[in-house]
Amino acid sequence: MRILFATSEMVPFSKTGGLADVAGGLTKALRKLGHEVAAIVPYYKVTRKKGFSTEDVDLPFPVPMSDREEYGEIFRLVQEDGSVVNFIGKEAYYDREQLYGTPQGDYPDNAERFIFFSKAVLQACKALKYKPDIIHCNDWQTGLVPVYLKTLQNIDPGFKKVATLFTIHNIAYQGLFWHLDMHLTNLSWDLFNPEGIEYYGKINLLKAGIVGSDIITTVSPRYAEEIQTPEFGYGLEGILRKRSGRLFGVLNGADYEEWNPETDKYLAANYSARDLSGKAKCKRDLLEQFGLPASNDAPLIGVVSRLADQKGFDILAEVMNDIVRDGFQFVLLGTGEEKYHTLFSKMAKKHPDRVGIKLTFSNEIAHKIEGGADMFLMPSLYEPCGLNQMYSLKYGTAPVVRATGGLDDTIVDHPTSSRFGNGFKFRDYTSSALLEKLRQARKSYGNKEEWKRIMLNGMACDFSWESSARKYAELYQKAILLKNS
Numbered sequence: 001m002r003i004l005f006a007t008s009e010m011v012p013f014s015k016t017g018g019l020a021d022v023a024g025g026l027t028k029a030l031r032k033l034g035h036e037v038a039a040i041v042p043y044y045k046v047t048r049k050k051g052f053s054t055e056d057v058d059l060p061f062p063v064p065m066s067d068r069e070e071y072g073e074i075f076r077l078v079q080e081d082g083s084v085v086n087f088i089g090k091e092a093y094y095d096r097e098q099l100y101g102t103p104q105g106d107y108p109d110n111a112e113r114f115i116f117f118s119k120a121v122l123q124a125c126k127a128l129k130y131k132p133d134i135i136h137c138n139d140w141q142t143g144l145v146p147v148y149l150k151t152l153q154n155i156d157p158g159f160k161k162v163a164t165l166f167t168i169h170n171i172a173y174q175g176l177f178w179h180l181d182m183h184l185t186n187l188s189w190d191l192f193n194p195e196g197i198e199y200y201g202k203i204n205l206l207k208a209g210i211v212g213s214d215i216i217t218t219v220s221p222r223y224a225e226e227i228q229t230p231e232f233g234y235g236l237e238g239i240l241r242k243r244s245g246r247l248f249g250v251l252n253g254a255d256y257e258e259w260n261p262e263t264d265k266y267l268a269a270n271y272s273a274r275d276l277s278g279k280a281k282c283k284r285d286l287l288e289q290f291g292l293p294a295s296n297d298a299p300l301i302g303v304v305s306r307l308a309d310q311k312g313f314d315i316l317a318e319v320m321n322d323i324v325r326d327g328f329q330f331v332l333l334g335t336g337e338e339k340y341h342t343l344f345s346k347m348a349k350k351h352p353d354r355v356g357i358k359l360t361f362s363n364e365i366a367h368k369i370e371g372g373a374d375m376f377l378m379p380s381l382y383e384p385c386g387l388n389q390m391y392s393l394k395y396g397t398a399p400v401v402r403a404t405g406g407l408d409d410t411i412v413d414h415p416t417s418s419r420f421g422n423g424f425k426f427r428d429y430t431s432s433a434l435l436e437k438l439r440q441a442r443k444s445y446g447n448k449e450e451w452k453r454i455m456l457n458g459m460a461c462d463f464s465w466e467s468s469a470r471k472y473a474e475l476y477q478k479a480i481l482l483k484n485s
Contacts, residue, residue, distance in 0.1 A: 001476055003030060004132035005039040006121045008114065008141035009099060013047045013085070016099050017306070018252070018387055019138055019169045022219070025255040026472065029465035031083045033473060038130070040121050042094045042113075043075055043087035052077055054087060061127040063119045065112070066183045072120045074127065086128070088120045111177035114205065115184045118144035122153050134163045134476045137213065140175025142166075143205035144185065146212030147197065151187060163483035165475060166213035168206065170384050171227050171234050172310065175205030199235065210239055214479040216247045217472075219385035220406035224249030232382055246482075248475060251409055253465030254390040259370070261395045266367035271396075273459040276452070279371065279396060286372025289365060290331045290356025298354075299445045300329045301438075302373025302397065304366045304388055307336025307344075312379030312402060317343055318431035323438060324354045331356040331373065333365050370395045375424075375441055379434050383407045389423070393458035398451075399423035400441055402434075410463065414454050415440055422458040 009015055010023035023039060031037045041047075043054075054075040062069045073089035088094075093113040101107045121135065121142065137145045146164040153159045181203055182192060192198045197208040210216055218224045224247055226232040228240050240247060257263075261279075262272045268285035271278030284294050286302075301323070305311045317340070323330060324347075332344055332355075341359050348357040358365060370376070376392035378401045385406030389399040393410070401407040403425045414421025424444075426437040444450050 001133045001473070002036045002131070003038070003476065004121075004125070004130075004135045005037060006135055006142045006145055007039060007041055007138045008117070010039055010041050010085070013041060013050065013052065014044050014099060018385065021255065021387055022169070022252055023138070025253055025465045026469060027083055028081060028255070029253065029469035030473065031081050032466070033469055035473065038084040038086060038132070040086045040088065040124060042117055043089040044094045044099055045096055046099070047087065057128070059127045061120075061123045063116055063123050064186050065116060065119075066186065070116060072116070072123065074124055086124060088117060088124060090116065090120075111175075111181040111203070112184055114141040114175065115144060115181075118142055118148065121145050122148055122159065126156070126158065131158050132162060134165060134479055136472075136476070137164055137166045137209055139167070139169050140173060140205040140209070143175060143207070143209035145209075146214070147187065147191070147208045150212055151191070161484055163476070163479040164213040165215045165217060165472075165479050166209035168210070168216065168218040168227065168384075171206070171218075171232070171236060174199070174207065174234065174236070177203045177205070179203060207236060207239060210236065210243060214246070214482045215475050216243060217250050217475060218247070219250065219252045220409045221249035221251065222408045223384045223405040226382065226405060250468055250471045250475070251406060251463070252385040252387060253468040254387060254394065254463045256394065256464055259367075259391045259394055261371055264367055264371060266364045267371040273396070273456055276396065276455065282368065282372040283374070286331065286368050287329070289368060290358070291352070292329055292331070292356045293353050295329060298327050298329045299374045299442055300331065300372070301375050301377050302369040303330075303332040303334065303377050304369055305334045305378070307334050307340035309337075310381050312381055312434070313340050315429065315431040315434050316377070316379055319435045320347055322435055324351050326439065326442065328438070328442070329354050331369060333358045333360070333362065333369060335359055335361060370397055373397050374445060375400050378402070378407060380404060380407065381429055386410070390463040393422055393461045393463070396455035396459050398441065398454050398458065400437055401425055402429060403427045410461075412457075414444060420457060421454055422461060423454070
């Protein structure tokens, strides 16, 4: 198949979260299966500054925006595996320090920036004379693409047979904008209704993708069920239930070329399931990175995360002092809400031999945490898929997670299944349930043979992109059949 992957971020070019990892990993896996894959991404300042050898194809193309025309540019990069990435250039929209906003909030013109991008995906195809079999759209930033294929672009013969698959990576982020931005879409007001793109008087770009696409996916089977409920649907559970026959959960994959303790260039020592000795060296190195003393008996908890309530930091905050008193060491890498910056900074000052904090993001240190920690903590309120628990398993770092979304799909609770357990899982979203599960993990950690079995169970798991890519390929075929039936 000829697949066009439309995404607002993609490693190694731009990243704020898991979508970028999915874009990089899935397109690579689809290419290995023999499909022709191209990606299309905004040409951000951060991408340009990284110095990739992009080629200006010199095909400026018009994009209608309300009653005017804006022009986009196309910059092309052919990757080592032969796959093509097309970057959409538009300095007024994408030549900014961040992708979506600043710490003070989202950019006020995000509606215009990504309405333009959705249109540009199709206009660039016209300019390049490129006809995909399917366009894989991702999150609200590309939510209008399926709608345009069914409305404005439907009169173009080149697009009549093009199917769409739309992936929801996190339903909490919907691209909600006031109704007065409707003119930017150039769509008929007939679509501004509860069955269309309207949501309580606003434009909802995520909903546009849901109602317009041929197939809808999300990033784990459990999350596909959860988002059809009021608790996790964020107001869209009704339209998702209505389209449930076309909604599928496909677990994200891990890129084991990037995340593998046997080859990881960032680790102090490489190791494998056959020889775990290097992990102790990685732990010492990690403790040194965070200025913590080496300890033979203290289990080390690692966290790499956006610091937000969704990630469970509200319940973690309530028991941080208990965790320290129980003898754990704790390292955290991430940025997010100011209240958590303050909380963890105070904890590090209060317990300088137990708590290490880096309020930033570093790919190198993220790898060191996966390799050097004994446990990886993810107490999320909800987690559509999660990738870090998959990385942790590969590194023999036992995940301690809340049973939600992809965390529930990938982690087998050790006390529940002593033979197959690969981590620790709690269900109630409470600080007491979190603390109790950490204490269970600490007890298992004290038994060397038991802990080694948990580590090896995790390292034996295979969450590579290949199986996920095969499922997506099947769904692409299904979407194409539905489109052309």
